[in-house]
Amino acid sequence: MPRPSRKPNTSAPTPHSRRALPGPDRPRNAHASGHRACKAHCRFVAAPEPGDSTPMNGDSATFKRASTGIPGLDYALDGGLPVNRVYLIQGDPGAGKTTLAMQFLLAGAQRGEPTLYATLSETEEELRDIAVSHGWQLAGVEICDLQSAQGEPRNGTEYTLFHPSEVELAETTRSLLDTVDRVKPARLVLDSLSEMRLLARDSLRYRRQILSLKQYLARRDCTVLLLDYGPDGAGDFQLQSLAHGLINLEHLAPEYGGQRRRLRIQKLRGVAFREGYHDFSIRRGGIEVYPRLVAADHRHEGQLENVTSGIVELDTLLGGGVARGTSTMLLGPSGVGKTTLASQYVVTGAQRGERSVVYLFDEMPSVWRERCEGLGMQIEPLISRRLLELRRVDPAELSPGEFAYSVRQEVERGARMVVIDSLNGYQSAMLEERFLALHLRELLSYLNERGVLTLLIMTQHGLVGSIVESPIELSYLADNVILLRYFEAFGQVRQAISVLKKRTGPHERSIRELRLGPDGPRVGGTLRDFQGVLGGDLTYLGGQAPLLEERSAATDG
Numbered sequence: 001m002p003r004p005s006r007k008p009n010t011s012a013p014t015p016h017s018r019r020a021l022p023g024p025d026r027p028r029n030a031h032a033s034g035h036r037a038c039k040a041h042c043r044f045v046a047a048p049e050p051g052d053s054t055p056m057n058g059d060s061a062t063f064k065r066a067s068t069g070i071p072g073l074d075y076a077l078d079g080g081l082p083v084n085r086v087y088l089i090q091g092d093p094g095a096g097k098t099t100l101a102m103q104f105l106l107a108g109a110q111r112g113e114p115t116l117y118a119t120l121s122e123t124e125e126e127l128r129d130i131a132v133s134h135g136w137q138l139a140g141v142e143i144c145d146l147q148s149a150q151g152e153p154r155n156g157t158e159y160t161l162f163h164p165s166e167v168e169l170a171e172t173t174r175s176l177l178d179t180v181d182r183v184k185p186a187r188l189v190l191d192s193l194s195e196m197r198l199l200a201r202d203s204l205r206y207r208r209q210i211l212s213l214k215q216y217l218a219r220r221d222c223t224v225l226l227l228d229y230g231p232d233g234a235g236d237f238q239l240q241s242l243a244h245g246l247i248n249l250e251h252l253a254p255e256y257g258g259q260r261r262r263l264r265i266q267k268l269r270g271v272a273f274r275e276g277y278h279d280f281s282i283r284r285g286g287i288e289v290y291p292r293l294v295a296a297d298h299r300h301e302g303q304l305e306n307v308t309s310g311i312v313e314l315d316t317l318l319g320g321g322v323a324r325g326t327s328t329m330l331l332g333p334s335g336v337g338k339t340t341l342a343s344q345y346v347v348t349g350a351q352r353g354e355r356s357v358v359y360l361f362d363e364m365p366s367v368w369r370e371r372c373e374g375l376g377m378q379i380e381p382l383i384s385r386r387l388l389e390l391r392r393v394d395p396a397e398l399s400p401g402e403f404a405y406s407v408r409q410e411v412e413r414g415a416r417m418v419v420i421d422s423l424n425g426y427q428s429a430m431l432e433e434r435f436l437a438l439h440l441r442e443l444l445s446y447l448n449e450r451g452v453l454t455l456l457i458m459t460q461h462g463l464v465g466s467i468v469e470s471p472i473e474l475s476y477l478a479d480n481v482i483l484l485r486y487f488e489a490f491g492q493v494r495q496a497i498s499v500l501k502k503r504t505g506p507h508e509r510s511i512r513e514l515r516l517g518p519d520g521p522r523v524g525g526t527l528r529d530f531q532g533v534l535g536g537d538l539t540y541l542g543g544q545a546p547l548l549e550e551r552s553a554a555t556d557g
Helices: 071-076 097-110 124-133 164-183 193-200 203-218 234-242 312-317 338-351 365-374 380-384 400-412 423-429 436-449
Strands: 086-091 115-119 141-145 187-191 223-228 245-252 260-268 277-283 286-290 327-333 355-360 388-392 415-421 453-460 480-489 492-502 511-517 520-527
Touching (some): 071 277, 086 203, 086 234, 097 187, 115 124, 115 164, 124 141, 141 164, 164 203, 193 203, 193 223, 203 223, 286 400, 312 492, 327 338, 338 355, 338 365, 338 415, 338 453, 338 480, 338 520, 355 365, 365 380, 380 388, 400 415, 400 436, 423 453, 436 453
Parallel strands (some): 086 245, 115 187, 187 223, 327 453, 327 480, 355 388, 355 415, 415 453
Antiparallel strands (some): 245 260, 277 286, 480 492, 511 520
16 A cells, blocks of 8 residues: 655744744854844944953963953952853842843943843833943943834734744844844843743743754854843753853842842853852942952961060060961950950051051941040041051941951951951841851951951950850850950959960960050059959959059040
C-alpha cells in the first residue's frame, strides 16, 4: 500500500514568524531600514567626551570589564561586568533597578559608547524625570519607548487569525531589533522582562524569546542588563540560567527607621567576585554600594608601638600604654568618665599630629565639644586643622555595611585613631541585625590590620552596686578592657579605674582613683583598701590620705 504524500503547509504565517530574530548568517544591518515603529519615540543626544576608568585588579587582563558607574559595586564585582554578556538584575518594585541601569548606561556614555535604554514599563518622560531627580542629564543615552510600538488599543477585528498578544509581542520585538540595528549600542538595558513575560503568555515561548534575543545580541558586541522582578517560580529560575550573571536587589522595612537596602551577586560566570550581601543606599546622585568588609583583604604589616594618653599614672596602669593596632574597651556606668578618657587619647594624639575620628551615637557633637572645653581640652583648633573629625550617626538610618564603609574611608584618608561612642548606640541602631557581633569583629580586625587604635565605649546598666551589668557581652572582642566604677568614701562619690585585660603585654592589676576636673582627668596612686571589685559592689575601707584632693567642681563625662 503506497504511503500518502505529506500535504504542504499553506497556513498563514504568524506575526512572530514574519519578523523572526535574525540568524547567524544574517547581515548586521539587515533591519537598519525598518525602524519606523520607534522612529518618533527614540531621541539621541551627543555623548560627552569619554572618561577614563581603570580595572581594579589583574582579572581584567583576561576579561575586559564594563564599569557599572557605581564604585562600590565595581569593587564587589572585582572590577566591573565582563563585556558582551547578558546580565539579569532582579528586585522588587522600588529596590533600585532602574537607577542602577541608568548609572550603568551613563558610565558607558561618558566613555563615548553608544547606549540604549529600551523600556516597556515606563515612558521616556518618566525616565527623564527620574534622571532629573538625581541631577543627571541623559546625554549619550538613547531611550526607546517600546510601549509606543504596541500602538493604541485596537478593536477585535484587527486580530482575526492571531491572538492579540502575538501581534503585540511581534511588534515589540521588531521595534527593539530595529533600534538595536540602527544604534548599535555597546550597552543595552531592557526594562522590564515582566512585560515580555505577559506578552509571551506561556513560559516556553517566553524562554525561547529571551534565548533568541540573547543569541542575537551576542553577535553585536553588546553588554546587556535585563531588569525583572524577583523570582516567583520555576520559570524565573530557567531565565536565571540563561544569564551570564545575576544580581539581586533587596529592600527591607525595619519596624522603626528608614528602609535598609542590600544586594547580592548571585552568579557571575567565569570570574571571581565578592560574595555575600552588600548594603547600599539610594540618594540624590544615584546608588552608593558599601561592599562587605573583609579584613583579610587589607593586610598591613606594622609594629605594635605603644600609644600614650598623656597621663603618666594611666600609662603606668596600662604597662606603658596601649598598643597601636589594637582595640580598647572603656567599660563602666553612665557618667563615670569613659568619654572623657577617650577624649584625652584623642587630644594627645592630635598633639602628635595624628588624625582621629569620633563616631557619636548617643549625643550631639556640640555637647561633646562643650564637655571637652569644660575639662580644659582645647579641641576647636584641632577640628579647624582637621586633626579631629566628629561624625554624628543617626541610629534610625544606619546599616552595618554603611557604617563600616564610612570607617574604612576615614582610615584611607589617614585616620590613626577611631572612637565609637558608644557600642550601646551602635547596637540600638541595628536592633534587627542578626549578626551584629560578626560585623563588629570584622571591623575591629580591619582596623587592627591597618594599625589604627580603636576606642570602644560601653555603658553598663545601673550606676552603683551589684546591679551594674553590660547590656551586651562584647568584651571578648576587645584587646584591652579598662573598667571604671563609682565608689563612696567619706561622704563623697568618687571614681576608680583598673585594667582587666591587655593582650599585648603586662599591666598593673591594682585600682587607682580617677578624678575629673577643669584641668582634665587625673589618675591617683594605687589604692589597696578595696573589696567587692569583681562583684560590682566596690567598697573602700582605707583612709583619706591616699585619695585625690578635689580642686574644683568636676565635669563628668
